[in-house]
Amino acid sequence: MSEIRKVAVIGAGVMGASIAAHCANAGADVLLLDIVKPGAENRNAIAEGAIERLRKMDPAPLMGSRAIKLIKPGNIEDDLDALKTADWIVEAVIERVDIKQDLYRKLATVLKPGAVVSSNTSTIPLAELMAGVDAAFAEKFCITHFFNPPRYMRLLEIVGGAAPEFAALRHFIDHRLGKSIVDCNDTPGFIANRIGTYWIQCAMVLALELGLEVEEADAVMGKPIGFPSTGVFGLMDLVGLDLAPHVNASLARLLPASDAFHTMNRETELLTKMISEGFTGLKGKGGFYRSARGADGKRQKSALNLQSARGGTLEWRPAVKPELDDVKSARKDLKKLLTAGNKYGKYAWGVLGRVLAYTASLIPEIGEHIADVDTAMRLGYTWKFGPFELIDRLGADWVASHLAELGLEVPPILAKLGAGKFYRPGATGALEQFGLDGEYHAIATAPGILRLDDIKRVSKPLAGNKSASVWDLGDGVLCFEMHAEARGVVRNMLDGDVLGILEKALALTGASHKALVIYNDDPREQPQKVSFSQGANIGMVALTANIRLWGKLESGMKDGQKLYQSMRYAPFPVVGAPVGLALGGGCEMLLHCAAVQAYAESYIGLVEAGVGLVPGWGGCASMLARWQGDKQAPKGPMPAVAKVFETISTAQVSRSAAQAMEMKFLNPTDGITMNRDRLLADAKARALELAMDYKAPEPPTLRLPGASGRVALKMAVDAMAARGLATPHDITVSAALAEVLTGGDAEWIDPLTEHDVMALERKSFLALIKTKESQARLKSIIDTGKPLRN
């Protein structure tokens, strides 16, 4: 099997450029080609413009600063020859068969042996694309359907591409692009858009017909069911209203007359009118929601009056947050919402019942395996639960018995299941899925995927409490898992409960195991909503400060520092494996690991300054050691100090693992895993590799500039304050941080230990927490979740 090293993307629209960006994130060389703009002097103008736009797009399609340099622009007229070096060519041009086939004929002349071609089409079947195309070319061709935005959406649908020629491509998509591949039949809309479009259509049509307003519809058709919290109207604004008619038209053309889609493909005049007037969503003048600055300068959200819009008049009124009791109780009891006799209940079940029945009826047409369908909806539409998982939650017999209310028949697979579950745990802990044959089957999983959930189903923790547990991953590796909730959300804020179990995990590993992995994830959540750890429990810190137990705070800091030191200098390796947020003390935990294997979407930072504090568990000392150890950086006592000061004083958080490496929250020797499903296995492998010949690291010595450096930092902060970029308390916090980072009374000719710096961490932390301004910052975060800029 050859390896995909060079990718060519043809078509530099939003999708093409974003796919190119993500291939660059994966470290591949990328050629991005588009047409030559008629009459243009610069023949690469379109591709160059697209690359330039990648820098500014939000959410960012690029992960680190190096990726963009891997993307080279070109045009399809002059650069055909350059395609001879590509291992994979992705076609992402306009959705027209004639244009695509014309391109394929050109590609056939330059395709190198072993290389493959794919289309990112979302609306054209493979059979149509390949009709009349040379058979030799067709053998090297498949559909790779990315979801927007490609960096963040984990689903990749493949149609065709089963032959051995595609092995390298599949490996690249899985390991390097980090996507979960779902193989789809060559049916219209494949899997995710077939169901997703029907869902959106049902949600829009029934909202109009049942007389709901957009906020009401979104409140019902969002969070309570585990659908994106935007709801359907908010989602359409986000992805762009103008896409829907194309997808709908293609489904209407391709699906047989008996398909339920046709009956829901109505009420389309509203969309047509909105699009024609430029209300295409966030990318246009707004959509179902609009946001504008009011007379007071504050942003105000307005919502489309859905009922008058149905009558042909587009008017927006101030948006409201609907208070719906049925929605509030739905988190605990979804059925109560679905069976509420009012319009909200009718809407909820009207949409959900139709979607579940439709989906079940599409097995095996769109795919044989229900797990694939659930994966597609979770990863392609960010549903928290796939349709079959939803049925399991509600009870298959309950769903079947309520379909009659909607005038729907019970689909065969649902009938066959009766009162059973679509999923059940197998002997190894891994789930099995129900099939049309009435039997349970293993869920095919690519090798090298280890799920903590599977282990948890068939084993007991070696230690644990409500906040954290220790699991045995096998092969001599233990796993320390945090699962501490605060206000109903797992935030993994560090306190005695969590750290006590960490201490036990270290002891257990030392006594009888080879290595420890620190890992936790909630695969149903987007990574930005997952917390590896949000740091010290600031609620406890604030409470202790309120009753002025300074001694307790100081001993807590000492204990934390000691625990993290014992982790760093343990005679066995500890490997941190973060997903999502690793902030403050959570970041410091990673800084003390022998190695980190981070999920690509890890957001790491020392954010203590935001609550008026400084890192107190060795974060300052660790970062200084890392920057002073950088052989590339300028020499002398100041460059490392200045860099760490800038990073911590402005509470910078990385926007990816790649960026965390640039900021030195990760070491260059740490690993980044692109596929979230592979993180735990990668971390375990790293731990075993390190354990083979493990020696604890040597403690660093630090040379710090003392008072002179502090003056230099103070001048920099004063300049920021003069420009209005630093508040009065920022100046106080910065001064306390500078005290730590410059080594207090240090002379830069005298080396310091990390313990010297950690003593300064404690001193500055305690000085700050005694100020009423820092206490006010803590209170603001605790009460409102928002930082106070005092």
Next chain:
Amino acid sequence: MPNAVIAGYARSAFAPANKGSLTRFRPDELAAEIVRALVSRTNVPAADLEDLIVGCSFPEAEQGLNVARLIGMLAGLPNTVAATTVNRFCGSSMTSIHIAAGAITAGAGEAFICAGVESMTRVPMSGFNPMPSPKLYAARPEAYISMGDTAENVAQKWQISRAAQEEFALLSHKKAAAAQRQGGFEAEIVPVTNGKTTVSHDECIRAEATAEGLAGLKPAFSKEGTVTAGTSSPLTDGAAAVLVCSEDYARRHGLDILARIKSVAVAGCAPEIMGVGPINATRKALARAGITAAELDVVELNEAFASQALACIRDLELDPAKVNLDGGASALGHPLGATGARITGKAASLLKRTGGRYALATQCIGGGQGIATVLEAV
């Protein structure tokens, strides 16, 4: 006593730091190319050179060691030509010229190359290891005041409005753009090459600058202030060099004399208003030359900031029509160590071009100083 004359002037194109075409040029190698070109263009016999005197504001890293000696070697000067590095911040390479003029007058050499260089991309302002004295900072914090703050102080004290600063900066861009269009810089700029990149045009000039555009910028140093990025000289990479020799030597060797150095001066002032340093320095130099400001035909006044340039013009009663004929640092840029050689060489060239009699080159200096040179047509 022998007279000192300026018998040659060359510089690199100036480019914005961190984003211009010179970011990948090492400053020592860049300066060497200019020195090499100056020797070749003037036909001065290299073996006759007494000393290579190089001004540099942050002489560390690639500008470190005795960078002048290394530049001499890179430029292929004979081993017999000595070399020294001079630091008077922005006044560094004008000081180089003053040292040469003094040596010539004292009979301590006949021919000197006075150069200056700064890569503000590769060696940041304040250097890599700023370590101010806590004692001095406690007693006199203004010793370390940022240049932007001094520009605000001057604007406030001399009542120079934001609009006046912007009008001045805009005019500087228009003059520089016109000069560039008409090839006014071609004689002085030495094209330099690094790999595939050849740089031969100034890159800081904004021909398309507008009053509206400048008016829309946020204050750069103080929330309530009047100084913006548009009325400050940009961080710049560049190098410049002049040939200074005795008048007698120049005539003996048939060199093209641009101007005679009539008088020089330096003067200190309060650090927090360093921008008005040229006022006293110029007054001293004019008095030493025995002329008045009204007799000047050409003035090169460094535009570190529009506010300080306007304050100096006002207090020295300079004729604005004679100041910075081809634009100033607002438009061309201000590679700290190189600017003194540029404006002195430029003043000498302009004196020849305009047929005037007296020229002044003067600039302000961080820390609170001014430096001035009066030139006379030969």
